[in-house]
Amino acid sequence: MTLEVDDLRVYYRTLKGDVQALDGVSFGLKDGEILGLAGESGCGKTTLGKALIRLDGRMKHVGGSVTLDGETLPIGDDVRMNPYRFKQVSLIPQYSMSAMNPTRKIGRMVRELLESRREKLDLTELHHRLELVELPKDVLGKYPIELSGGMKQRMVMVISTLLNPSLLIADEITSALDVSTQKAVVTTLKGFRDRGFVKSMVFITHDISLTNQLADTIMVMYAGKLAEKAPAATVVNAPKHPYTQLLISSLPEVGVRYADKRLTGIPGNPPSLLNPVAGCRFRDRCPLAFDKCAEEPPPVEVEKDHVVACWKAA
Amino acid sequence: MLKLDGVTKVYRIGAFGGQTMTAVDEAGFEIKPGEVVSLIGESGSGKSTIGKMVLRLLSPTAGTISIDGHDIKKMGKRDYYRKVQGVFQDPFSSYNPVFKADRVFGMIREVYFKGVPDKEWTAKIEAALDAVRLSPGAVLNKFPHQLSGGQLQRLLIARALLLDIEYLVADEIISMLDASTRIDVLNLLADLKLRGLGVLFITHDLALGNYISDRTVVLHKGRIVEYGPTDAVFEQPEHAYTRKLLASVPQLHTKWEDA
Numbered sequence: 001m002t003l004e005v006d007d008l009r010v011y012y013r014t015l016k017g018d019v020q021a022l023d024g025v026s027f028g029l030k031d032g033e034i035l036g037l038a039g040e041s042g043c044g045k046t047t048l049g050k051a052l053i054r055l056d057g058r059m060k061h062v063g064g065s066v067t068l069d070g071e072t073l074p075i076g077d078d079v080r081m082n083p084y085r086f087k088q089v090s091l092i093p094q095y096s097m098s099a100m101n102p103t104r105k106i107g108r109m110v111r112e113l114l115e116s117r118r119e120k121l122d123l124t125e126l127h128h129r130l131e132l133v134e135l136p137k138d139v140l141g142k143y144p145i146e147l148s149g150g151m152k153q154r155m156v157m158v159i160s161t162l163l164n165p166s167l168l169i170a171d172e173i174t175s176a177l178d179v180s181t182q183k184a185v186v187t188t189l190k191g192f193r194d195r196g197f198v199k200s201m202v203f204i205t206h207d208i209s210l211t212n213q214l215a216d217t218i219m220v221m222y223a224g225k226l227a228e229k230a231p232a233a234t235v236v237n238a239p240k241h242p243y244t245q246l247l248i249s250s251l252p253e254v255g256v257r258y259a260d261k262r263l264t265g266i267p268g269n270p271p272s273l274l275n276p277v278a279g280c281r282f283r284d285r286c287p288l289a290f291d292k293c294a295e296e297p298p299p300v301e302v303e304k305d306h307v308v309a310c311w312k313a314a
Numbered sequence: 315m316l317k318l319d320g321v322t323k324v325y326r327i328g329a330f331g332g333q334t335m336t337a338v339d340e341a342g343f344e345i346k347p348g349e350v351v352s353l354i355g356e357s358g359s360g361k362s363t364i365g366k367m368v369l370r371l372l373s374p375t376a377g378t379i380s381i382d383g384h385d386i387k388k389m390g391k392r393d394y395y396r397k398v399q400g401v402f403q404d405p406f407s408s409y410n411p412v413f414k415a416d417r418v419f420g421m422i423r424e425v426y427f428k429g430v431p432d433k434e435w436t437a438k439i440e441a442a443l444d445a446v447r448l449s450p451g452a453v454l455n456k457f458p459h460q461l462s463g464g465q466l467q468r469l470l471i472a473r474a475l476l477l478d479i480e481y482l483v484a485d486e487i488i489s490m491l492d493a494s495t496r497i498d499v500l501n502l503l504a505d506l507k508l509r510g511l512g513v514l515f516i517t518h519d520l521a522l523g524n525y526i527s528d529r530t531v532v533l534h535k536g537r538i539v540e541y542g543p544t545d546a547v548f549e550q551p552e553h554a555y556t557r558k559l560l561a562s563v564p565q566l567h568t569k570w571e572d573a
Contacts, residue, residue, distance in 0.1 A: 040492040178356035178518065183562040183570065206493065209521075209564040236566055250497045252525040253566055254548060258504045263525070265501075266494035269462050 002200045003029035003052075003167055008064035010051045019273045021047040023224040024064070026299070027307075029167075029200045034193060036215030036232065037204045040247075042270055044224040049171045049204045051075055053089045069166055086117055090165035090198075094172045096156040100144040107140030110159060119163060129158045129197075133188055150181045157188060161197045168198040172205055186214050209251065212236050217305070220244050223270050223281035226299050230306040240302060240313040243282050280310070288312050316368070316398075316481050316512060317344040321377035323363050323536075337363045339536040340377065343529075345512040347480060350503065352515040352523035352544070355533035356559075361516045364533075365485045368514060369400045381480075396426065399474035400483040404490055405466035409458040415466065416454045418473045426477065442472040445509075446502055464495035468502065481512040489519065500526055520563050524548050532556050 006026050011018040022044040029035055037045045050056065052066060052075070061076030068088055074080040093099045101109050114121050127137055133154040144152060153173070161168060170189065174182045192198050205211050211218055211232070218235040220227045220243065228241040239245050246266045256263070268285040271277065280286070283293040292311045299309040308314070323338040338360040345351045355361040366372040368379060370386065379386050386394060402408060409415055419439055427435065443450050446468040453465055461469070467487055474482055484503065488496040503513055504526055517523050523530055523544070530547040532540040532555070539553040551557045564570070 040494060179520070179559060179562040179564075180356070182564070186564075187570075207564065208493075209566045212566060213564050213570055247494055248566070250494055251566055252497065252500070252521045254521045254524050254560065254563055256521070256525055257544075258501070258526050262501065263497045265496070265498040 001028045002031050002033070002069060004065075004067040005048075005052075006065050006067070008048070008051060008066065009062040010047055010055065011060050011062050012047075012058050013060055014058075014274075017274055018060070018062075020276060021059075021224050021273055022051060023273075023276075025221070025224075025226050026064075027219060027226065027229060029202070031199050032193060033217060034190075034201045034203055034215045036208075036211030036218040037202055037221065038206065038208050038211050038218055039221040039227075040206060040270065042223070042273070043221040045204050045221050046171055047224075048221070049091075049169045049202060052167065052169055052202065053085060053091050054078070054081065086113075086160075086165065087119075087163050088165055089167045089169070090160045090163070092157055092160045092168065092170045092173050094175065096153040096173070097149055097176070099156050100152065102144055105141055105143055106147075106155060110140070110162070113159070114162070117163070126158070126162065129162070132191065132195075133158055150177070150184070153177065153181070153185060154188065157185070157192075161192055164197055166199045168192075168201045170201065170203045174205065174210065175207075182210065183213075186210065190214055208236070208248065209253070220247070223276065224273055225281060226307070226309055227282070228306075228308050228310075229299075230303075230308075234306055240306070240308045241310045242286050242288050242312065246287075315344055315346050315382060316514075317380050318342055318364070318368070319378050319380070321364070321367060321374045321379060323360070323367060323372065324375045337536050338367070338374075341533075341536075341538055342377075343531050343538065343541055345481060345514055347512045348507055348510045349529065350507050350513040350515050350527040351529045351531060352517060352527035353531050353533060354517060354520060354523045354559075356518060358535070359533040360536040361518075361533050362485055365400065365483045365514065365516050368481075369398065369483050370394060392425070396477045397479055398481045398483065399477060399479045400485060401467065401470045401474065401487050403486040405463045405470065406458065406490075408470060409466065411458055413457075415456055415458045415461055415469055418469065419476065422473060422476050438476060439472075442475045445475055445506070446472045447498075448472065462495070463491050464499055467491065467499055471502065471506075475506075479511070481514065482506070483514045483516070485516045486518070488522070489517070520548075520560065532559070 007024050008022060009024055010022040011020050039045045055061060066073045066075050073084060111121050130137060135154055174185055193201060203214055215232050218232045219229040222243050228239060228244045239248055250263055250265050252263060266285055271281055279294040280297050283289040297309045297311045299307045300314045301307050302313055319342050321338060321341045325335045325337055327333050327335050341364060353361045367374050423435060440450055448468050453461060453469060488499050507513060515527055527544050530544045531538055534555045540547055540556045551560060
C-alpha cells in the first residue's frame with residue numbers, strides 16, 4: 001500500500017473553539033490507484049487534502065497518522081515535512097492561474113524551484129513532458145501572463161509531477177475550467193498515472209460525475225467523517241449510505257428533464273462542526289434515521305472494498 | 315414577449331481603448347411568458363454580456379431588445395425594473411454583510427411601495443416567501459452569514475417576485491450551491507414558470523440547462539451557433555460545436571471511453 005491514513009483528526013482553531021473539520025478518517029491507497037474524494041462544501045475533503053501535504057496556521061493535527069511508502073509523515077511539523085514535499089507528496093493547486101511566479105520566465109522559475117530542492121533540472125525529460133501535454137518548448141521562455149488559462153493549468157501539472165512524487169493531490173483543479181478543458185485535464189492526469197509519473201493520486205472535487213470519469217475508488221465524506229468508500233462503479237450504481245444515495249439521485253444528467261422526472265434535493269443543512277452532536281452526523285437529514293443513530297456508526301466493510309458508515313447498511 | 319434582435323456588443327480594450335473585441339455578435343432570440351430559455355456557453359462566449367444587456371446594466375452597440383414590441387431603451391428604468399429583474403451567481407456578495415438580509419425587501423418598499431400599509435406589505439412578503447418555499451420565521455430578521463447559500467438565492471428571487479415581474483434573468487444562480495440544495499432552487503424556477511414567469515437561464519452546465527429549459531440557445535464566441543427546442547438541441551445537435559460540447563460533459567453513468 002502506498003498510503004495509509006489512520007484515524008486522522010485535524011481541527012481548525014477559532015475563537016469559539018475547535019472546528020472538527022476532519023474527525024477520524026481512515027483509508028488506504030494502493031499503488032497506481034486514483035481516489036476520488038467527493039462531498040459538499042464543509043465536509044472536510046479539502047482539509048484532508050491539505051493535511052497530507054501542508055497544514056496552514058489555523059489547522060491543528062489532533063490525532064491519527066499518515067504513512068506513505070512505509071514512512072510515517074510528520075504532518076503536524078511544518079519544517080520536518082519539508083523534505084517530503086514535491087518529492088514524495090505533491091500538489092496541483094486549485095488556482096493554477098495564480099500559482100506561478102509572475103516575475104520569472106517559466107523556465108527560470110522551474111530551475112530555481114528544483115535548485116531549492118537540491119535537484120538538477122533534466123531538460124530532455126522536461127521537454128518530453130511538455131510534449132505529452134501538448135505545450136510547445138518555447139513556453140519555458142515565456143512569462144506566465146503570456147499563457148492562456150488552460151496552458152497555465154497544464155504547465156502547473158507538469159511542474160507538480162516533475163520529480164515523480166509518490167502521491168499527488170489535486171484539489172478542485174477543474175472547477176474553474178470549461179467542460180472541454182476539464183476533459184483534457186482529467187485525461188492528462190490519467191495519463192500521468194499510466195506512465196508512472198505519480199504512483200497514486202487523490203482527486204478532490206464536488207462533482208461526482210467528473211470523479212467517476214477518472215477515479216478507481218470514490219470516497220464520499222459528510223461533515224468531517226467518511227460516509228462511504230467503494231469502487232467508482234459501485235458508488236455510482238449501488239451506493240449503500242443514505243447520503244450517497246440521495247446525493248446521486250439529486251444530480252441532473254443530460255437527458256433528464258424536469259417535465260419527465262422531477263429530481264429532489266436533500267432537505268436541511270449540514271451540522272455545525274464546532275460542537276457536533278454525538279452519533280451519526282447525517283441523522284437530522286436522513287429519512288432512515290432511527291434510535292440507534294444516536295450512537296456513531298463505525299465504518300464497516302460490507303463487501304470487499306466497500307466501506308459504509310451507517311447502521312442500516314451493515 | 316422579450317425579444318432580442320441583432321444585438322451586438324463591442325467592448326473597447328487595450329490601454330487607450332484602441333482595440334475592440336466583439337463579445338456578442340448579432341444575437342437574436344425570444345423568451346415568451348411562462349417559458350425557460352437557457353443560454354449555454356463556455357467562458358468568454360458572451361452569455362453574461364447578453365444577461366447584462368437585458369438587465370440594462372450594459373447598452374448594446376447595435377440591435378434592439380424589446381418587450382411586447384416596445385424598445386426597452388425608451389422605457390423608464392423604474393418601470394422597466396418592475397418587469398425584469400436579475401439574480402446572480404454569488405449569493406454571499408449580493409448582500410451587504412452588515413445589514414440584515416431582509417433589508418433587500420425594505421429597499422424595494424422604499425422605491426416602489428411607499429404608500430403601502432404595514433399589514434398589506436407583510437402579507438405581500440409572506441406570499442413571496444411562500445412562492446420560493448421559505449418560512450418567514452427562518453429567514454426574516456437574520457444576517458446574511460446566518461443563512462445558507464440556497465436560502466439567500468431564494469430570498470433574492472422572492473425580492474424579484476415582490477415586483478410582480480414578467481421576466482427573470484438568472485445568471486449562473488446555482489453554480490455556487492451544493493449538489494443537494496441546487497436542485498431545489500432549479501425546481502423552484504420551473505414552478506415559477508408555471509405561474510407565467512419567463513426565465514432567461516444562463517449556465518455553463520449543459521445538464522442543468524437540459525433539465526429545466528424549454529428552449530436552448532448555444533453560444534460560441536459571441537455567436538449563436540444553435541437555437542431551438544431543448545430536446546432537438548440535445549438529441550440532434552446540428553452544429554459541430556454543440557456536439558463537441560455534449561461529448562465533453564461528464565456523465566454519471568457513462569464513461570468517456572465508452573461513449
